[in-house]
Amino acid sequence: MMSTGRRLTRLATCVRAPNAGPMTLDGTNTYVVRAPGSPRVVVVDPGPLDEGHLAEIERFGTVELILLTHGHHDHSDAVAQLAAKTGAVARAVDERWCIGGDPLRGGDVVAAAGAEIEVVATPGHTSDSVCFVLPGDAGPDQGAGSCPSILTGDTILGRGTTVIAHPDGSLSNYLSSIERLRRLGRLHVLPAHGPALPDLAAICEIYLAHRRDKLELVRSVISGRRADPGDVDLVQRVIAAAYTHAPEGVLPAARASVRAQLEYLALEG
Numbered sequence: 001m002m003s004t005g006r007r008l009t010r011l012a013t014c015v016r017a018p019n020a021g022p023m024t025l026d027g028t029n030t031y032v033v034r035a036p037g038s039p040r041v042v043v044v045d046p047g048p049l050d051e052g053h054l055a056e057i058e059r060f061g062t063v064e065l066i067l068l069t070h071g072h073h074d075h076s077d078a079v080a081q082l083a084a085k086t087g088a089v090a091r092a093v094d095e096r097w098c099i100g101g102d103p104l105r106g107g108d109v110v111a112a113a114g115a116e117i118e119v120v121a122t123p124g125h126t127s128d129s130v131c132f133v134l135p136g137d138a139g140p141d142q143g144a145g146s147c148p149s150i151l152t153g154d155t156i157l158g159r160g161t162t163v164i165a166h167p168d169g170s171l172s173n174y175l176s177s178i179e180r181l182r183r184l185g186r187l188h189v190l191p192a193h194g195p196a197l198p199d200l201a202a203i204c205e206i207y208l209a210h211r212r213d214k215l216e217l218v219r220s221v222i223s224g225r226r227a228d229p230g231d232v233d234l235v236q237r238v239i240a241a242a243y244t245h246a247p248e249g250v251l252p253a254a255r256a257s258v259r260a261q262l263e264y265l266a267l268e269g
C-alpha cells in the first residue's frame with residue numbers, strides 16, 4: 001500500500017518508503033522540506049527505488065533539490081531516477097551522489113524551497129554522514145513548546161541504536177559527532193528510521209550512556225586480550241555476551257559495530 005505523507009513540523013513532511021526490515025525498522029523516512037506555500041520542495045533521502053514512493057514524493061511540489069544524509073542504499077537508490085525525472089540538483093558529502101551540484105560540507109547553509117538548511121558534519125555511522133538543521137522550523141505542535149528541528153539520517157534513529165558500519169564508520173568519530181549534536185541543545189529530531197523524538201540533547205545523552213555501557217561490556221569480555229577488530233573469535237565472543245537478543249537479520253550489523261568497538265579500544269590502548 002502506498003504510504004501517505006505526514007506533516008510533522010512547520011517545514012517537514014515524512015513520507016515512509018515501503019522497505020521495512022530488520023535494518024530499516026518501519027522503512028526509510030524520506031523528508032519533504034518546504035516553506036508553507038512554496039510550490040517547490042527539497043527531498044532529503046529519497047530512499048529505495050520504488051515507483052509508488054517516488055510518485056508520492058512528487059505530489060508535494062516541484063523537486064528543486066535532493067539532499068542525502070549519507071550514501072547507504074536504503075537512502076540513495078532513488079537519487080539518480082528522481083533527479084532525472086525532475087531535473088533537480090542532488091547533493092551529498094560523497095561526490096558520487098552529486099548531480100549538478102557540489103559536495104556538501106559541514107557548515108554549509110543551503111537555501112531552497114523557501115527554507116534554510118544547515119549542514120552539520122556527523123561522521124561515525126559512515127564517514128559521509130551529515131545531519132540537517134532547519135533553524136526556521138517549528139514543531140511538532142508549533143505552539144509555545146515548539147523548537148527548530150534536525151534531520152539526523154542514521155546518526156540518531158527513532159528507536160534502538162545506530163550501527164557503526166566498520167570499517168567505513170568509526171566509533172571515535174561517532175562519539176565526537178554525538179557530542180557535537182548534544183551541544184546543539186533541544187531540537188526536534190526527525191530520524192531516517194522510526195518515529196520523531198522531542199529533544200536532541202536528551203537523546204544524545206542516552207546514546208552516549210549506551211555507548212559507554214557497551215564499551216564497558218566489551219572491555220570485560222576481552223579482559224586483557226588485545227582488542228583486535230580482525231580477531232573473528234573475539235568478535236564472536238563479544239556478540240555472544242553483548243548481543244544475546246539480536247535477531248538473525250541484524251547480526252552482520254552487530255558484528256560491524258563490535259569491530260568498531262574493538263578498533264576504538266585498540267586505539268585507546
Ligand SMILES: [Zn+2]
Nearest residue numbers: 070072125154
Ligand atoms: Zn545508513
